[in-house]
Amino acid sequence: MTGAGGATAAGPSRGGHILIVDDNAINRMLLTRGLQEQGHFVTTADHGRQGLELLRAHGTLFDVVLLDIVMPELDGFETLRQLKDDPHLAQIPVVMISSVDEMDSVMRCIRMGAADYIPKPFNVGLLRALTNRINALLEAKRARQRELEFAAVAERLADVVAAMAGARHETTTTASNAPGLSEIAARDDALGRLARAVQRLGRATA
Amino acid sequence: MAHGHHGHAGSAGHAEAEVLDRSAFAQLRETVGDDEVFLADLIHAYRQDSRQLLAAMSAALAARDAVALRRAAHSLKSNSASFGATALAALCRDLEGEAQVGAHDLAAGRVAQVAAEYERVERALAQAQPEGGPAQ
Numbered sequence: 001m002t003g004a005g006g007a008t009a010a011g012p013s014r015g016g017h018i019l020i021v022d023d024n025a026i027n028r029m030l031l032t033r034g035l036q037e038q039g040h041f042v043t044t045a046d047h048g049r050q051g052l053e054l055l056r057a058h059g060t061l062f063d064v065v066l067l068d069i070v071m072p073e074l075d076g077f078e079t080l081r082q083l084k085d086d087p088h089l090a091q092i093p094v095v096m097i098s099s100v101d102e103m104d105s106v107m108r109c110i111r112m113g114a115a116d117y118i119p120k121p122f123n124v125g126l127l128r129a130l131t132n133r134i135n136a137l138l139e140a141k142r143a144r145q146r147e148l149e150f151a152a153v154a155e156r157l158a159d160v161v162a163a164m165a166g167a168r169h170e171t172t173t174t175a176s177n178a179p180g181l182s183e184i185a186a187r188d189d190a191l192g193r194l195a196r197a198v199q200r201l202g203r204a205t206a
Numbered sequence: 207m208a209h210g211h212h213g214h215a216g217s218a219g220h221a222e223a224e225v226l227d228r229s230a231f232a233q234l235r236e237t238v239g240d241d242e243v244f245l246a247d248l249i250h251a252y253r254q255d256s257r258q259l260l261a262a263m264s265a266a267l268a269a270r271d272a273v274a275l276r277r278a279a280h281s282l283k284s285n286s287a288s289f290g291a292t293a294l295a296a297l298c299r300d301l302e303g304e305a306q307v308g309a310h311d312l313a314a315g316r317v318a319q320v321a322a323e324y325e326r327v328e329r330a331l332a333q334a335q336p337e338g339g340p341a342q
Contacts, residue, residue, distance in 0.1 A: 023281065024255075024281055024284055024285060025251045025254075025255055026248060026251055026252055026255070026284075026285045026288050027284070027288075029244075029247070029248055029251060030237060030238070030248070030288070033238070033244065034237075070277060070280045070281075071277075072277060099280075099283070099284060099287075101299070120284055120287065120288070121230070121233075121234075121284070121287045121288040122237060122288070123233045123234075123236070123237050124233075124236050124237050127237065
């Protein structure tokens, strides 16, 4: 297993952390180079068992998994199945690496939950398409995280308003690490405006 | 994903004598951004891998291990296609199929063909490589 940072990747700030699982050294070298050039951070595993070990140890670090199908130790099908069966890993998008003559296998993997595939041998156009796909997957992940955070803050605000209205029994139990009202009021979005309005209302009714 | 697959075996027929498909090898060069040092590293890795895979094929044949034979054929096929060694990749694809159906005698003959073709590929790669190349 090797880990290597891209030229501009001091960490997965804009680039993602990609796990390449492929027994084929040529594929690993070409993919690693292509992804690092785009600012991604890359870790590689030689086969499915090693890939799963890395995912189970550091699962949340990885944004996307590139997974070969025919491999020793543990093949791509079984690796994908175990990954999708694990609630901690199931959300990580998987892009299959396949020969053009493995379309049946690719379709099986898509049915099992793989997000996409890249055919071998690679060329400039394919690597560019892969990069675009990975960037779209990263953006979708960030959007999902923003959505979850937005929902948690909205819930917190609803609790505060409900408490002010004296309807404590209606409040839901928010996590102890949920942001405070002043913290929410510092946001520059609609929730921030709402929090500031709630603060003003609170002062007016005090 | 929009897969811009560039076909390599043109409809004008392919030269049997051509060990390395020029356009496929040119594509590999383009893929590595004409970085000759990286290309030399790739060729070095290919030679190392191929030697191991040929040995694995012989061992799998002797042990009548069809799964190991198929896997080795699959890997060498994939690697060889990357370098434009289309004839070698085609032989490996045949071997993969023969291993899958358990055609042991056919596979034994095919492994010998694969080994002979690989020698041609290695010579062609040495010529295609820029002066020097990696030290063995």
